[in-house]
Amino acid sequence: MKINTSYSESIKQIREKNLPSREHSRRIIHWEEKHRIKSEVVKALVFILPTRGCSWALSGSGGCSVCGYLYDNPQKPDFEMIMISIKDILNKKIQQEEEYSIKIFTSGSFLDRNEVPINVQEAILKELAKYHQIREIVLESRPEYINDKILQNIVNNIDISKIEIAIGLESANNKILKNSVNKGFFWEDFEQATERIIKFGAKVKAYLLFKPPFVTEYDSINDIFLSVSKIKKLGIDTVSINAISIHRGTYLSLLFEKNQYRPPWLWSLVYICKEIKAKFPEIRLICDVVAGGTRRGAHNCGECDKAILEQLKEFTLTQDLKALNHNIQCSCKEEWKGYVLHEKIS
Amino acid sequence: MRFFQPKSQLGFARILAETRSKVPISPGLISLEKPLKKEGYSAYFEIPFPTLDNIDKSSKKLIWIFPKEKEEKVLSKSFVLTEQPFYPHFVSDSISSQDYFEYVESFLSFPEAFRQIFTLPITMTDSKLVNQVSQTDCSLYILTGLSSLFNNQRRLSELLVSLREKISPDIAIYVPGPISPAFYSFLVYSGIDFFDNSQAYYTSKNGYFLTIDRTYSNEEHPTCYCPYCMEKPPNLFKHNELIIKNALTRIHHSLKEETLRTLVEKDIHNKVSFAATLRKYDSVFSQSFRSRSPIISNATMKCVGEESLSRPVITEYRNRIRERFVPDLLSRIILLLPCSARKPYSFSRSHMQIRKAIKKGGRGIFSILSELIVTSPLSVVPRELEGIFPAKFYDIPVAGQWTSKEISITATLLNDILKRYSKDAIIINHMSGEGYKDIIQIVREQNSFTVYDTSQEASPTSDKSLSRLSETLQEIFSDKFSSDVQAPSTLTKKLRAISDFQFGSDTGRILFADSLKTKGKYPRNQQIFSEKEQIAILNSKNGFLSLSPDSAQSISTKSKNILEFGDIQVKGSNIFAPGCIKADNSILPNDEIFVVFEKQVVATAKAIVSGKDMNKMTSGIVAEIKKKTRVKK
Numbered sequence: 008m009k010i011n012t013s014y015s016e017s018i019k020q021i022r023e024k025n026l027p028s029r030e031h032s033r034r035i036i037h038w039e040e041k042h043r044i045k046s047e048v049v050k051a052l053v054f055i056l057p058t059r060g061c062s063w064a065l066s067g068s069g070g071c072s073v074c075g076y077l078y079d080n081p082q083k084p085d086f087e088m089i090m091i092s093i094k095d096i097l098n099k100k101i102q103q104e105e106e107y108s109i110k111i112f113t114s115g116s117f118l119d120r121n122e123v124p125i126n127v128q129e130a131i132l133k134e135l136a137k138y139h140q141i142r143e144i145v146l147e148s149r150p151e152y153i154n155d156k157i158l159q160n161i162v163n164n165i166d167i168s169k170i171e172i173a174i175g176l177e178s179a180n181n182k183i184l185k186n187s188v189n190k191g192f193f194w195e196d197f198e199q200a201t202e203r204i205i206k207f208g209a210k211v212k213a214y215l216l217f218k219p220p221f222v223t224e225y226d227s228i229n230d231i232f233l234s235v236s237k238i239k240k241l242g243i244d245t246v247s248i249n250a251i252s253i254h255r256g257t258y259l260s261l262l263f264e265k266n267q268y269r270p271p272w273l274w275s276l277v278y279i280c281k282e283i284k285a286k287f288p289e290i291r292l293i294c295d296v297v298a299g300g301t302r303r304g305a306h307n308c309g310e311c312d313k314a315i316l317e318q319l320k321e322f323t324l325t326q327d328l329k330a331l332n333h334n335i336q337c338s339c340k341e342e343w344k345g346y347v348l349h350e351k352i353s
Numbered sequence: 354m355r356f357f358q359p360k361s362q363l364g365f366a367r368i369l370a371e372t373r374s375k376v377p378i379s380p381g382l383i384s385l386e387k388p389l390k391k392e393g394y395s396a397y398f399e400i401p402f403p404t405l406d407n408i409d410k411s412s413k414k415l416i417w418i419f420p421k422e423k424e425e426k427v428l429s430k431s432f433v434l435t436e437q438p439f440y441p442h443f444v445s446d447s448i449s450s451q452d453y454f455e456y457v458e459s460f461l462s463f464p465e466a467f468r469q470i471f472t473l474p475i476t477m478t479d480s481k482l483v484n485q486v487s488q489t490d491c492s493l494y495i496l497t498g499l500s501s502l503f504n505n506q507r508r509l510s511e512l513l514v515s516l517r518e519k520i521s522p523d524i525a526i527y528v529p530g531p532i533s534p535a536f537y538s539f540l541v542y543s544g545i546d547f548f549d550n551s552q553a554y555y556t557s558k559n560g561y562f563l564t565i566d567r568t569y570s571n572e573e574h575p576t577c578y579c580p581y582c583m584e585k586p587p588n589l590f591k592h593n594e595l596i597i598k599n600a601l602t603r604i605h606h607s608l609k610e611e612t613l614r615t616l617v618e619k620d621i622h623n624k625v626s627f628a629a630t631l632r633k634y635d636s637v638f639s640q641s642f643r644s645r646s647p648i649i650s651n652a653t654m655k656c657v658g659e660e661s662l663s664r665p666v667i668t669e670y671r672n673r674i675r676e677r678f679v680p681d682l683l684s685r686i687i688l689l690l691p692c693s694a695r696k697p698y699s700f701s702r703s704h705m706q707i708r709k710a711i712k713k714g715g716r717g718i719f720s721i722l723s724e725l726i727v728t729s730p731l732s733v734v735p736r737e738l739e740g741i742f743p744a745k746f747y748d749i750p751v752a753g754q755w756t757s758k759e760i761s762i763t764a765t766l767l768n769d770i771l772k773r774y775s776k777d778a779i780i781i782n783h784m785s786g787e788g789y790k791d792i793i794q795i796v797r798e799q800n801s802f803t804v805y806d807t808s809q810e811a812s813p814t815s816d817k818s819l820s821r822l823s824e825t826l827q828e829i830f831s832d833k834f835s836s837d838v839q840a841p842s843t844l845t846k847k848l849r850a851i852s853d854f855q856f857g858s859d860t861g862r863i864l865f866a867d868s869l870k871t872k873g874k875y876p877r878n879q880q881i882f883s884e885k886e887q888i889a890i891l892n893s894k895n896g897f898l899s900l901s902p903d904s905a906q907s908i909s910t911k912s913k914n915i916l917e918f919g920d921i922q923v924k925g926s927n928i929f930a931p932g933c934i935k936a937d938n939s940i941l942p943n944d945e946i947f948v949v950f951e952k953q954v955v956a957t958a959k960a961i962v963s964g965k966d967m968n969k970m971t972s973g974i975v976a977e978i979k980k981k982t983r984v985k986k
């Protein structure tokens with residue numbers, strides 16, 4: 008059993024209570040940002056497609072305990088409009104002499120035919136294939152949709168070596184996947200999907216979740232280390248450490264409101280990044296902190312948060328440990344150390 | 354071999370010591386990190402910061418604290434803390450038994466050095482898997498989630514009693530997390546051994562000031578002159594830490610004094626649900642506590658409230674009187690007397706006056722007289738047993754105020770005892786006051802004995818009552834007394850009653866002849882001789898007997914205090930668990946017991962733990978040898 012029935016049941020109840028308040032915006036959200044590929048920094052175009060949302064979250068399982076993306080998705084997606092907007096934006100934004108990385112996110116799985124119909128997948132890939140300036144395309148998907156057929160479909164429409172498939176693994180520990188995240192798949196599923204993707208010539212990026220519910224800060228630091236070591240053995244070289252930010256309408260949010268959860272410390276993220284980069288310099292380590300410095304996101308005492316977030320941003324972009332070595336001193340650092348050790352026991 | 358062994362037991366509470374060094378280590382306090390000063394702590398956690406290099410190694414440890422000079426002797430200085438694959442207490446409901454099963458499986462597969470600490474969520478205490486773990490040498494259980502039951506007296510009592518009944522007394526239980534020091538005594542009594550200092554971290558972080566029985570805000574609290582409060586600014590953490598340390602030494606001390614139960618009765622008023630839980634212990638689970646509470650003790654027993662009525666020792670005392678007390682055959686006059694504040698009763702002014710009045714009844718009056726002192730909370734104390742614990746050691750705040758429950762318990766026991774007397778015996782009621790009146794009323798209704806009241810109108814020590822007593826005795830005396838029958842001496846009657854109470858019915862007659870010789874006068878111990886051979890010693894402090902091995906042999910088929918031993922020779926000065934083949938389940942801690950090999954008493958000993966627990970322990974000392982039988986060659 009990959010799910011814990013009673014846990015998943017309570018997640019589902021929370022989900023059902025919150026779904027009616029779902030928004031109906033059908034606009035594509037997009038923006039531009041800086042992004043690092045190998046040794047250079049390029050422009051990145053990020054698209055968020057208004058699909059119906061993640062099938063896992065919509066299923067009877069209730070979806071992941073930490074995830075509230077679903078509440079931003081419309082109930083009836085308009086793929087015609089989506090296609091028109093994508094063509095339009097690409098046309099306007101892509102400049103002749105620049106290189107680009109394209110990120111196509113759906114708040115779910117791009118490769119899930121129930122979420123993005125196969126003809127829409129094809130059309131988008133074909134459109135992207137028209138631009139030689141695009142060096143990299145990042146797609147997100149859960150492992151169960153990554154089969155030979157869907158990968159072959161990519162090969163048929165675009166140079167697959169440009170594709171990077173990002174998988175939200177969250178943790179390599181099945182117990183955490185089952186009893187904390189309610190992820191619905193196990194490490195072995197991720198392993199299989201990775202092998203397939205690599206066989207077809209695309210790249211894999213793994214998302215790890217820092218401090219999922221019920222896992223202490225200490226255990227989560229440990230878990231990130233364990234997971235990174237395991238991921239690296241599969242030949243994956245890009246890992247994104249996603250510190251929890253508390254989405255409304257989720258199981259985690261309830262825990263937080265009952266005072267039974269504290270979002271991670273920024274000190275922990277600095278510590279994790281330093282440790283991993285020092286031991287595995289070849290890994291591209293991404294640490295974009297969502298809602299950093301706020302009550303619902305990773306935060307410290309409030310005094311030092313901004314400076315640390317700056318460092319993490321710089322580190323993600325430059326992949327240079329030096330970025331993390333400006334010694335920021337703050338009185339909350341001792342408190343953090345104590346917290347990490349005590350939370351474990353008490 | 355287990356790391357702990359009990360040094361004494363008091364209900365589910367005990368002092369645990371490290372097996373080899375015998376340093377007392379529980380009830381104790383665990384520090385979440387290495388403390389600056391080790392005093393007052395039994396152990397501390399050493400949890401290194403996780404790094405990529407140490408993820409696979411189990412480097413989290415619990416380090417035990419010993420005095421330097423003992424460190425060499427100890428079995429192991431630290432326990433390894435292995436992974437605990439489940440979640441904090443607030444979600445323990447959603448831990449599937451499958452996950453727990455996996456944890457236990459992997460736990461059992463560890464090498465022994467990694468199997469010393471076992472984590473047990475309260476939701477899993479009924480699981481059969483726990484039995485498997487308790488078969489191993491695992492020494493410490495971390496019981497998680499207990500505080501969620503603090504307001505549920507039914508579940509709390511069931512859970513703790515069944516857990517303690519199930520596992521051996523040399524397994525310690527640690528309840529992690531912030532717990533008010535005001536609850537320590539009750540939890541220790543319930544069988545918990547370790548707490549941690551997270552309460553000190555928690556309270557000081559949130560600005561609370563602790564005292565031993567409550568929590569104040571840091572802005573307004575009683576002034577404290579401890580060195581930490583005198584610092585500028587005051588060090589709140591250190592102060593709170595000091596309070597929880599002292600809360601524990603207070604319990605340690607009361608365990609040594611054997612007065613923990615009194616402390617518990619005082620402390621439970623800090624929490625209503627604990628008072629209710631204690632009542633459950635005394636009613637539903639009385640047997641579990643009784644069979645582990647010593648009846649041989651020197652401790653003053655302060656009865657503080659309603660809870661005192663049903664203390665395990667008191668229930669045990671009443672049961673033994675009911676089952677084992679047999680009045681002397683010649684008794685024809687039953688004299689019911691009130692108790693006195695001073696103990697033993699005969700040392701009090703009132704009882705001395707009464708005694709004088711009795712003597713006026715006629716020469717030889719004591720040979721047909723049986724005195725029963727009617728009292729709360731013990732109900733009935735035969736004169737013969739006034740010198741034993743708890744009769745000699747109890748203390749009640751106000752005498753003469755009887756609740757209806759006390760009246761009914763007392764009258765019932767009194768009626769049961771009266772059935773043992775000859776049908777033609779006569780009762781003289783020399784008691785006055787409301788409660789006594791009700792008791793006598795019930796006695797009259799349920800018995801056919803003639804009852805004379807000698808203290809009806811005035812107090813028992815008034816001249817009027819005393820002369821009524823003498824006159825009444827004189828009237829009956831000649832009727833009932835026959836000078837041809839040889840009566841046992843008062844001393845013999847007393848020793849027989851003590852022996853029956855202590856070792857089991859019928860043992861007194863076997864041990865003690867009608868007349869005996871003694872050496873040593875109170876307050877020294879009395880040595881008892883029969884035909885020049887010393888057969889027993891009467892301990893003047895606790896009022897109980899120690900027997901010579903030969904005397905013990907003579908009652909070994911009748912007595913319940915038997916430990917079957919695996920060898921003809923006892924080596925050293927202790928009996929260890931592996932040598933104990935079977936112990937009688939009625940043996941209480943502190944009991945004088947007889948070590949028997951193939952029906953031969955090979956030694957007398959003092960029980961450290963109850964018979965029930967002797968049968969459960971696999972290592973450690975279960976009894977201390979007192980006297981060995983000289984081997985005849």
Ligand code: SF4
Nearest residue numbers: 061064070071074114
């Ligand atoms: S985290 Fe990903 S897989 Fe889980 S519910 Fe959200 S979108 Fe779906």
Ligand SMILES: [Zn+2]
Nearest residue numbers: 308311337339
């Ligand atoms: Zn800070």
Ligand SMILES: [Zn+2]
Nearest residue numbers: 577579582592
């Ligand atoms: Zn103080």
